[in-house]
Amino acid sequence: MGDHGSWITLLGLGVIVAGVAARLNILLVVTASALVTPLLAGRTPYEAVAMLGRYATSSRYISVMWTILPLIGLLEWAGLSAAARGLVSRLSLKTPGHVLRGYFLMRQIAAALGLTSLGGQVQMVRPLIAPMAEEAGRAMTNGTLTKEEGEMLRAAAAATDNVAGFFGEDIFLAVASILLMQAVLEANGVQVSPWQLSFWAIPSALMALTVSWICFRRLDRRLRR
């Protein structure tokens, strides 16, 4: 058996495509692919299960982000979401577009300065931004916001956090993806400075800003009816 197995190993990726297409539970799809792929590469079942355990355990550090949940739970018990809704009128944010535009700018600039932790679905979107966007929508439609429109605004808040974060963080020099690129380039014998890499992230940041601005305006116009 060759060190890298054969092309048959790629059928492990096919498990993902088939599983997602069949709308199966994604955890099931991922675990199945992680079990099948080493078997296709010629490992024994015992080795395949052990591989699963080894990489799952060494990846535990990723789940550390959930340590914030008790704090969010406490603040929500004390009325954070209601306070966030109050913030909408105090900052005179008249439409959901205003809320999301402000958050987009703040999130993108903070990410470009390396403050990626100033944002996030659990930390900011659920407790603050989604209720604020929904409240602004409610105020704008004089309380006639439908359930569907409310969910649309919450989804837009979540999307704003992702888009602004993704297309902002690469401008910062010491972010994980820049470090990864540098490491991969170095492993291939190419030396580049992080400055050069982050320079090429600027067009993406501007494109994301432009298209989001248009989306926010369309969102407001849809609510204005």
Place this chain on the structure above:
Amino acid sequence: MIGMGAIYTGLGLFFFYTAYSASRGRTWNGAVVGGFWGLYGLNFFAGSALSDFSNGLIIIGMTLLAVFMRAQPSTQTVVEAAPAIFPEPAGKAAIKSAMPRLLVPLLIVPAVAVLFVLVAPWVQWHRQPLIDPKRTNQIGYVIATLAGLAVAWWRLRPPAGLPFASGSALVRRVGWPLVLPQILAMLGGVYMGAGVNHQLSTLLTAILPAGNELAAVLGYTTGMMMVSALVGNAFAAFPILFGALGLPVLVESFGLPPAPVAAIGMLCGFSGTLLTPMAVNFNIVPVSLLGLRDRFAVIRAQIPAAIFVFTGNTLLLYALTFFEGHPSP
């Protein structure tokens, strides 16, 4: 040295508590949910001591339980009343004056996290770092959330145990997607270990026509987008595609500078991440956090930005072949 051990133990206890409060109702679903979080807690609490094979069995057990969990979301115990979608405050009075008390702990978290990362390298004892340098970000984040929790506890005086009860109710609201970021990282590791990266780059170099700039640029950027979408993560796709097409074809034979090839490729991968349910923590976790009925609502809202930035980046990289490219014969 302060490492991750204590943090994993603490998180393990938190998930054990979640398992306990889920199974208190003594229903069939409560037992399934309890079993799932109990196994997850075990991976945190004892994962370092258990063998790789036992940890693998834990993951398989969790997966099987998760399949049955999805059918019936649990909503029975008292604490679950707390984190409704956007809960009403316990006492509605004086929301305005409550604002700083509620916002300050939330903003303490990023502030302390950043401060910690800046200060950590200087914290030494006999010239040995006191804080594990490989995990400074994670350790700083945990310390920051604890600082936020301490300030909130001091200002708000909740009933004892309430933060953990409502925190674990949030864990149950998110459900099995909560473990997926970690399990996807596991998948990336398994793929590397099984040689998938190597096989995929062999395949891609074989199918693309040689000497055509547009085909190479398109193959590279769409490849980054699609492989990132497939594995839910641009970081796993980058070494494969850069090694297969970016470096040998775009840089070495077309003469493009390596920095834009790398950076633009990575950003095309980010576009792919915005479009896939495999990027669970970005696209699926918010669906359950925000109580959305459409599983693809967040992805749908991201389509314009993802496609627009992807197209712009592909054109930008193609334009560079006119300015900087000097194809070798």
